[in-house]
Amino acid sequence: MLVLTVLFLYGGSALAVSKLPDKILYDVNQAETLFDQFMQTYDKQYTSKEEKQKKLNVFKENLQIINEKNAEQSLAVFGITQFIDLTAEEFRQFATCLNTTINDKKCKQYQYTDLPTAPDSFDWREKNVVTRVKSQGGCGSCWAFSAIGNVESVYAIKHKKQIELSEQQLVDCDQTNKGCDGGIMSRAIQYLEKAGAMLERDYQYVGKQQRCQYNGQQVKVKVSDCREYTASFESEDDLRNILANTAPLSIGLDASDIQHYTGGILTCKTTQPNHGVLLVGYGVEKDKPFWTFKNSWGPNHGEEGYFRLLRGVNSCGMLKHQIVSSVVE
Template structure:
């Protein structure tokens, strides 16, 4: 196990979280450089303040506790032994031979210190010393619950180090890095709670959003307009009499483009709609074209660009504009810019749009027959989703709080659990290669409340 201070420097320096902090090599527990540094300070302070002529040096340390606060707080007990050196001797303290009576005159000191590794600063918070008879010392291991807390902290630090390396996280200074570490720690607990309550086979844990608060995540990646504004009325799609096939996946039939990344912009509505139209165009015209979300972000005058939008509004905007340009011609920027749509560059158009019934059997039948479906859902469990079939408790993922638009591309069954296959727009480094698998048959997370599709004649 690595000392907490070593971990902290490793995170700031070697992981590149803060510029100007030199890389730190991997430290072994036997070296414990942070503890050695603290003991050196203890020796200097004790010998400087004591009225004794003899010099004392640290023999051992026990009951070390570490706590991450504004810095790293160390609480520990150190035992000092009398040496043959006298004050003023020009000798290295660790080379001073112990006095024959050192075991009988041992000094026990309890210290609390606050260390700021990034500033090379240490503050002594508390210090008390008393002479103890070694025969009274117990060699039994401590059963203090703080040991468990320390192990958890070190495990969190290890996970955080892997997190910043995996997702190439950069923070402006050590203060922000510490703040993100604290948020990361709280999010680990949230992910664990979601995991314990999930009814499916999903795995929740560290994702690229693990250093964001819930409010930050919602603001940057979700879409509040989905539940706060009513959708534009659309014609209801015809009910289908034939039952759907047992499983279907439009990825296997060439109707789905690669997973895209909306970035820190609440433009999921645009990605959901373009994904749907890409499938519709492929099925009607035989050509799969990656279409432009940026055109909608810039040119849809009803929706709010990165502030959110509704698929129903987007269909109408596309009809009025005259179609969508390709991704190649109108590249995604991740923020609103001046509308530069050109009718001469239209790669796909739509004629109308329809609302799809809320019955999941009808949704499956319509999807299998007509192509991927634009849907919206409650993204409660998605911040920490890693893989598997997600099935949160209904009360935690209620259907009337939908806040994210995605693309339904298929459905099936895994080991007896029915699922929907959902294409997300957070990049391939999220979920299962960019996909979310949600339990099918119960309207989980409101996935059946806002289903729609463009119509291409």
């Protein structure tokens, strides 16, 4: 299935690729053909011939990296994504939207020791409380998408219906965070405690910071609390219990290894978090436990906008940053 998805990206043609079990082995000698297809698929335009050549060179290097990653990791699949024309450093700069330099006013610490034992697998999407995958574009606003995703789900759990709230309100109006230059989810939820959340349709996302257009008369959701669970568990099993018994959780991790991810269960280095996402579920596939995350890079990245990490090993440093949630009225 993953192989067919990648091939469909280029009109169903297997040109310049050779199949491996659930993998694609890219022929670097056919890089120019693949690059032209990539430009067409993602509507990429470059300002000069020199820039295009530079991006082609990066593309070739990344094809080789993808082949190496597919050989190294047996559980994950890597391929051509919208980020393949970025160097690792350029992608790191893009992905770094979790701004840990911001003074973190801690949310209330919650200790849950008497929660029911969670089932072996659980996914909040099956409860119809997770809204569609959105795209942050070129703005470093992952923190806003993570926080709003949490509030949307908490609202849906309580009121039995989905609504879409405005990330742009946070980007423009939350002065404790830094708009497209990054932020942290706890501060975003604390802002919403004071201001409330407007609907997406009333304050639409534009992918850049602009003048605040907050309208208190259009507030749809009132947030009454911000809760932090980081100190509530000694193992990822405890986090599993919290997730299944509360709501999807805002969480930070290092997204550097997700650049070329197209599916499967990823293992990655345990480093400092730089990206905010929404933890929505967990499970086991072929005896391998995993976490499922909702991302904000659009529905065409990863597994329809989601990605999975190996569970139980602090993948991508997911336990190194705050894990927070909201309470809504």
